[in-house]
Structures are given as structure tokens and as C-alpha cells.
Amino acid sequence: MTLRNAYVTDELEAIYDQTVDFVTKEVIPHGEVWEEAGKVPRDVLRKMGDLGMFGLRVPEEHGGLGMGPLASATFAEALGASTFAGFDVTVLVHTDMAGPHLLNSGSPGQLAEWVPKMLSGEAILSIGVTEPDAGSDVAGMRSTAVKDGDGWRINGTKTFITNGVYGEMTIVAAKTNPDSRYGITMFLVPAGTEGFSVAKKLSKHGWLCSDTAELVLDDVWVSDDQVLGTVHRGFYETMRNFQNERMVIIAEGVGAAQAAIDTTNEYVYERKAFGGRLSDLGAIRQRMAMNQAKIDAVRAAVYHAAWMCEQSADGIPSEAAVKAMSGVKAFGAEAINQVMYDCLQFHGGMGYMRETAIERMYRDARIIPIGGGATEVMLEEVAKRSYGMD
Numbered sequence: 265m266t267l268r269n270a271y272v273t274d275e276l277e278a279i280y281d282q283t284v285d286f287v288t289k290e291v292i293p294h295g296e297v298w299e300e301a302g303k304v305p306r307d308v309l310r311k312m313g314d315l316g317m318f319g320l321r322v323p324e325e326h327g328g329l330g331m332g333p334l335a336s337a338t339f340a341e342a343l344g345a346s347t348f349a350g351f352d353v354t355v356l357v358h359t360d361m362a363g364p365h366l367l368n369s370g371s372p373g374q375l376a377e378w379v380p381k382m383l384s385g386e387a388i389l390s391i392g393v394t395e396p397d398a399g400s401d402v403a404g405m406r407s408t409a410v411k412d413g414d415g416w417r418i419n420g421t422k423t424f425i426t427n428g429v430y431g432e433m434t435i436v437a438a439k440t441n442p443d444s445r446y447g448i449t450m451f452l453v454p455a456g457t458e459g460f461s462v463a464k465k466l467s468k469h470g471w472l473c474s475d476t477a478e479l480v481l482d483d484v485w486v487s488d489d490q491v492l493g494t495v496h497r498g499f500y501e502t503m504r505n506f507q508n509e510r511m512v513i514i515a516e517g518v519g520a521a522q523a524a525i526d527t528t529n530e531y532v533y534e535r536k537a538f539g540g541r542l543s544d545l546g547a548i549r550q551r552m553a554m555n556q557a558k559i560d561a562v563r564a565a566v567y568h569a570a571w572m573c574e575q576s577a578d579g580i581p582s583e584a585a586v587k588a589m590s591g592v593k594a595f596g597a598e599a600i601n602q603v604m605y606d607c608l609q610f611h612g613g614m615g616y617m618r619e620t621a622i623e624r625m626y627r628d629a630r631i632i633p634i635g636g637g638a639t640e641v642m643l644e645e646v647a648k649r650s651y652g653m654d
Contacts, residue, residue: 269563269564269567271334271567271568271570271571272338272567275331276334276335279335279338279339279342280341280342281342282315282317283339283342283343283345284342284345286312286315286317287342287343287345287351290308291308291346291348291351292346292347292348294308295346295348295351295473298348298351298473299348299350299472299473299624300472302465302472302473302474303429303473304350304351304354304473304474306385306388306430309355309358309385310384310385310386311385312355312385313383313384313385313386314385316329316383317339317355318355318358318359318363318382318383318384318385319383320335320336320339321335321336321359321360321363321367322367322379322383323367326367326375326379326383327379327380328383332570332573332574333507333508333511333570333571333573333574334570334571336359336360336508336511336515336570337511337512337515337567339359339512340352340356340360340511340512340513340515340516340519341515341516341518341519341522342519343355343356343516343519344515344518344519344520344521344522344523345519345520345522347520347523347524347621347624347625348473348624348628349471349516349520349628349631350470350471350472350473350474350628351474352516352520353471353474353516354388354426354427354473354474354475356512356513356516357389357390357391357427358388358389358390358427358431360508360509360512361426361505361508361509361512361636362389362391362427362435363382363389364505364508365391365435365450365493365502365505366378366379366389366435366452366492367379368493368501368504368505368579369492369493369501370492370493371489374452374489374492378433378452386432387431387432387433388427388430388431388432389427389433389434389435390426390427390428390431390434390435390477391434392422392425392428392434392435392436392437392453392479393405393422393502394422394423394424394425395407395421395422395423402437402448402499402502402503403446403448405420405437405438405439405448406439407419407420407421407422407436407437407438407439407481408420408439408440408442409438409439409440409449409451410440411440412485414487414488415485415486415487415488415490416449416451416485416486416488417484417485418436418453418481418483418484418485418486419481419482419483419484420438420480420481421463421478421479421480421481422434422436422478422479422481423466423477423478423479424466424476424478425476425477425478425479426471426474426475426476427474427475428462428475428476428477428479429462429465429475429477432454432455433452433453433454433455434455434460434479435450435451435452435453435492436450436451436452436453436481437449437450437451437498437502438451438481440495440496440498441496444496446499447496448496448497448498448502449491449492449493449494449495449496449497449498450491450492450493450498450501450502451486451490451491451492452490452492453481453484453486453490457484458484458485459481459482459483459484459485460479460480460481460482461480461482462477462478462480463477463478463479463480464478465477466478469627469630470624470627470628470629470630470631471628471631472624504579504580504581506636507569507573507581507585507586507589508573509636509637510590510593510636510637510642511566511569511570511573511593513593513597513632513636514562514566514592514593514596514597514600515566515570517596517597517629517632518559518562518563518566518596518600520600520604520625520629521559521599521600521603521629522559522563523625524603524607524622524625525552525555525556525559525603525607527621527622528606528607528610528611528622529543529552531610532548532549532610535612542610548610551606551610552606552610555603555606555607558599558602558603559600561599562592562595562599562600565588565591565592565595565596566589566592566596569585569588569591569592570589572584572585572588572589573585583649584649586645586649587645587646587649587650590637590642590643590645590646591646593636593637593642594633594639594642594643594646596632597632597633597639598633598639600629600632601632604622604625604626604629605626607622607625607626608622608623608626
């Protein structure tokens with residue numbers, strides 16, 4: 265890794281290099297098989313656990329490195345070099361979308377039970393918030409949990425849940441206070457719990473080697489010990505991690521876009537056409553130069569926003585950090601997709617073939633302006649903080 269901004273320390277550089285080395289050796293040679301299977305093998309995830317790759321954000325007292333958002337941004341960007349975003353998101357949902365909820369809100373007993381399994385890869389986590397009628401609008405969810413003896417009875421449906429098919433534990437959000445739009449509570453629901461089932465393994469446009477589920481909770485009973493955090497405060501606990509989700513999605517996209525640029529530059533330099541090389545054409549050479557400039561700008565912005573989140577008190581991003589991260593999620597997602605479009609275009613007919621990495625990467629990138637907060641929602645987050653809107 266070349267030192268590219270003021271935030272990249274020797275420690276972060278080592279994380280980047282280790283991760284790129286891992287995906288080069290352990291992911292790229294096998295990813296096509298995983299795409300066909302629609303699943304990342306557990307052995308590769310456990311191998312990551314053995315190397316300590318799941319512990320960047322886990323506090324030292326629980327066996328991790330206790331690092332901050334910049335470590336997650338670095339790790340996510342390095343994962344993007346795999347060119348298999350389905351693999352990347354399998355890992356990032358575990359480490360940076362579901363895992364932080366456990367780490368931020370878990371009781372001593374919950375942390376003792378689940379964190380060692382999370383670190384080793386024995387238990388892969390998922391986060392069950394999204395529903396058929398509630399995506400970015402978390403407060404609009406319809407799943408309910410009603411007090412029942414020394415526990416809770418949960419009913420509802422969750423959809424688009426990454427790691428939901430094969431994962432060992434899902435953090436489920438459900439309405440517990442019908443009198444409040446924001447009266448939501450989080451619960452730890454292990455796979456195999458009675459009434460908790462995978463209704464459907466979803467077939468996707470991209471991210472093919474990640475498993476994505478529609479989950480049904482049919483009279484699922486969980487004990488009070490499985491309440492994660494404070495009853496009725498789950499909405500706010502969920503919001504606390506949204507900037508982290510947005511950050512790793514964009515950082516992973518930066519890594520993938522850089523891989524696409526590097527691959528395309530190599531292709532157009534070698535491809536003979538019109539008595540020379542494709543790279544001799546100014547239209548191609550200059551557009552690829554502009555694409556590099558775009559990705560350099562997105563990279564700088566996401567690392568700066570990550571740094572802002574790292575300065576926030578008690579791990580809760582400031583309003584300025586939310587504005588910055590929402591902005592980079594919005595423009596970064598669009599820029600990444602524009603870059604992928606050009607890279608496929610400059611591969612010509614081969615770019616349209618399933619046998620090429622760029623075809624897969626182009627498909628995989630389309631989710632970036634949707635997942636973790638749609639572009640339109642992100643722009644509203646920026647607007648509210650620009651004009652003092654309620």
C-alpha cells in the first residue's frame with residue numbers, strides 16, 4: 265500500500281497489506297466457485313478469525329485490537345481488492361454491521377458468550393432490521409415483540425438479510441412500544457431457535473457469493489437475557505452504527521473501483537486497435553485519468569469522514585461527522601458506479617462476458633447507492649444539516 269493520506273499509519277498500512285495478501289491468495293482463486301454456490305465457505309472465514317482479522321474493532325479486554333473507524337475503512341478498502349464483493353460484504357456485515365451492535369450494547373454475559381465465537385468465525389453474525397416495508401425508514405418496521413413471562417414473543421418478517429441463510433446468530437429489531445414510532449428493541453436470536461426460519465434464499469443481481477435471506481419469526485420466544493441493550497431504545501442504538509455501515513460500504517467500493525481501474529488500464533494498454541493500443545486514444549486515456557481522480561477524491565473523503573467519526577465522543581458520531589459520511593456515501597456511490605461503467609465499456613465485448621472480472625464487479629457495484637442508506641436518503645441527511653431542516 266502506498267501512503268495516500270495523512271490518516272494512514274504504519275499499523276493501518278500493515279492491516280491493508282495483510283488483507284490484500286489474504287484475498288489475493290485465499291479468495292481470488294476460488295471466488296468463481298463460491299459465486300456458483302452462493303456461499304462463502306466457513307473454512308475461509310475461520311481462517312480469517314485465526315489471523316485476528318475479525319478483531320480490529322473489538323475492545324482489547326475482549327480479545328481484539330480496540331481500534332477505531334479508520335481501521336474499518338482500511339480493512340474494507342483492502343477487501344475490495346478481492347474483486348468479489350459478495351465475499352467482502354459477508355465479512356463486513358459480520359465485523360462492521362452486526363458486530364458493533366453486540367459490542368456497543370451487549371451485557372457482560374452476552375459479550376462473554378458471543379464475542380469469542382465472533383472473533384474466531386465460529387459464529388457469523390447478521391443484522392435483522394430491514395423489512396419488506398421498512399428499509400432506510402427503520403422506524404417504519406412492523407415486526408413486534410410482546411412481553412411474555414420472563415421473555416418476549418417476536419413475530420414478523422425480515423428481508424435482504426446478508427448472512428441470514430447460513431449465519432449462526434441474527435440481531436433482530438422489533439417494535440416493543442406500540443405507542444412510539446421509535447419504540448424498538450434489539451434481540452439476540454440464534455439460528456435454530458424455534459419459530460425462527462429462513463423463508464427464502466434470495467437470488468440477487470450481484471453479490472452472488474453472499475447469502476441473503478428472507479427471515480420469518482413466527483411466535484419466536486426469547487428470554488430477557490437475549491434483549492440487546494435497553495428495551496425500547498433499539499432505534500437509537502441502531503442509528504449509532506449507521507455511519508459505520510455507510511463508511512465500510514463506500515470504502516469497499518473504493519477498493520473495488522481501484523482494482524477495476526488497474527485492470528482496465530492494463531487491458532487498454534495491451535489491447536491492439538487502430539494500428540496501436542487502445543490506450544493511445546486520448547478519449548480513453550483521459551477518461552481513465554479522470555476516473556482515477558474521482559476515486560482518489562472519494563478515498564480521501566471517506567478516510568476524512570472516518571477520522572471525524574473517530575473523534576466523536578463515546579463513539580457517537582457528531583452532526584458534522586454524520587453530514588460528512590452521508591455526503592461521501594451519496595457522491596461516492598455514484599462515482600464508483602460511473603467508474604465501473606467506463607471500465608466495462610473500455611473492455612468492449614469482453615466486458616459483457618460473465619467470464620471477465622469487470623462484468624461481475626460492474627454488477628456488484630450497483631448495490632452501493634442502495635445498501636446502507638439510499639443515495640436520496642443520504643442527500644436528505646446532508647440537506648437537513650445544511651439548512652437546519654427538521
